[in-house]
Amino acid sequence: MRYSPRLATVKRSYIREILKATQDPAIISFAGGLPSPDHFPSQAFAEAAHAVLTENGAAVLQYSITEGYPPLREYIARRYADTLGLDVPMEQILITTGSQQGLDLMAKVFLDPGDGVLMERPGYLGAIQAFSLFGAAFDTVDLGPTGVDLAQLEAGLAKKPKLFYAVPNFQNPSGCTYDEPTRREVARLLAGSDTVLVEDNPYGELRFSGTPLPPLRAFAQGACTVLLGSFSKIASPGMRVGWLVADPDLMHKLVTAKQASDLHTSIFTQRVLHRFLTDNDLDAHIAVIRKAYGERCQCMLQAIRASFPEEVRYTEPEGGMFLWVQLPEGLSSERLFQKAIARKVAFVPGHPFYVDGTANSLRLNFSNSTPERIEEGIHRLAECLKELLATR
C-alpha cells in the first residue's frame, strides 16, 4: 500500500500498548491517565440527556455550526472571568473534540515538515504525537519543580520555533507547576519573539494544595498565545468536549481546519454537557474531585516516603493526576517495569515522554486507584526497586 510517509515518524502511543498489558483486574495500575470513574456524575448526565432530547430533540440531533454551541461558549467565557478574572470574549472560543483536537488543529494550521516546535522535557505524549504527524522538528526545554529552565527557553526561542507547547499546571507526565516568577519571565521572553505559545491547561482546576495562579496568557501581553481547555478532567473524558481560545485571525484559520476535520464537535454532547453545567453546581463537583485526588496523592507520597530507597527522587504535585519518579543513574525503568508487571503492578516508563529518549524515570498516576490499592502497589514497587538496586 502506498501510505503517506507522514506516518513513518509517528510512534503508536506507547501508553495504549502498556494499557493492553494491564487489562488483568488483579494488576494495580498506575499506568493510565484516567480520571476516577467513581466521580463521574452519571445520574446528572442521564437527566441532562433526557431533558435536551425531550425538550428540543430536533435541534440536538441536527448538524450544527463549527465554532460550537453558543451558550456553551458563553459559559466558558463567564467561567474564565469568574475564576481567573480573564476577559475572553465568547467569539474567541472554539469548541473542540477534546483538547487533543486543539493540538491537531494547531499542527495543521502551523506546521510543515521540518518546522520547529519547542517542548517541555519531559513532555505530553499526545502533543508529541500530534506535532510529529506534521513533521515537527523538536527542541526541548528541561522542566523542573518551578517550571521550565529559563536560560534553555531563551536559547530555544532564539532558534525561532513556530510553536512553544507548555502545560504550566500539574503537567502530564511530571506533575510540575510553573511558579509565578517563571510565568512572568516566560511571558516576557515570548513577547519578544514571534513563536506562538500553545498553553494547554486540562488540569488547572484540579488544584488540591497551594495557591492558584493565572495562566501564562494573563502575563503574555503582546505575545501570540492559544489557550487550550477541556471538560475531560472536571466532568467526563468520554464526552470529548474541549475548547481553545485564539485571536480572531487565527480563529478563522482554525475554524477552516476544523471544518475539514469533523465539521463540528457533536452538538448532542455539547448540549447535554451545557445542560449538565447549568442544572448542577460544577464547583461543588470539582471540590469533590479535588479532595479525592488530594487524598490519593498524599497517600501515594506517604507510601513512597516510607518505602522507596533514598536515592530515588520524586515530584510532589499540588494538583492534577500524576507524579514523576527519577531513578538513580544506571537504573532502567523498563527493567523495573518487567519486574513490576510480574508482581502485578504497572506504571509508564519515562522514555516515551522524551523526544530524545532517557531510561531512568517513570510516571505514576494516582487519580484512578483507591488509597488501599495505592499503598499495596507502592509497597510492591518498592520491593522491585530494592531488588533492582541490589543487582546493579
Ligand SMILES: Cc1ncc(COP(=O)(O)O)c(C=O)c1O
Ligand atoms: C496535557 C494534556 N493535554 C491534552 C490532553 C487531552 O485531553 P482531552 O481529553 O481534552 O482531549 C491530555 C489528556 O490526558 C493531557 O494530559
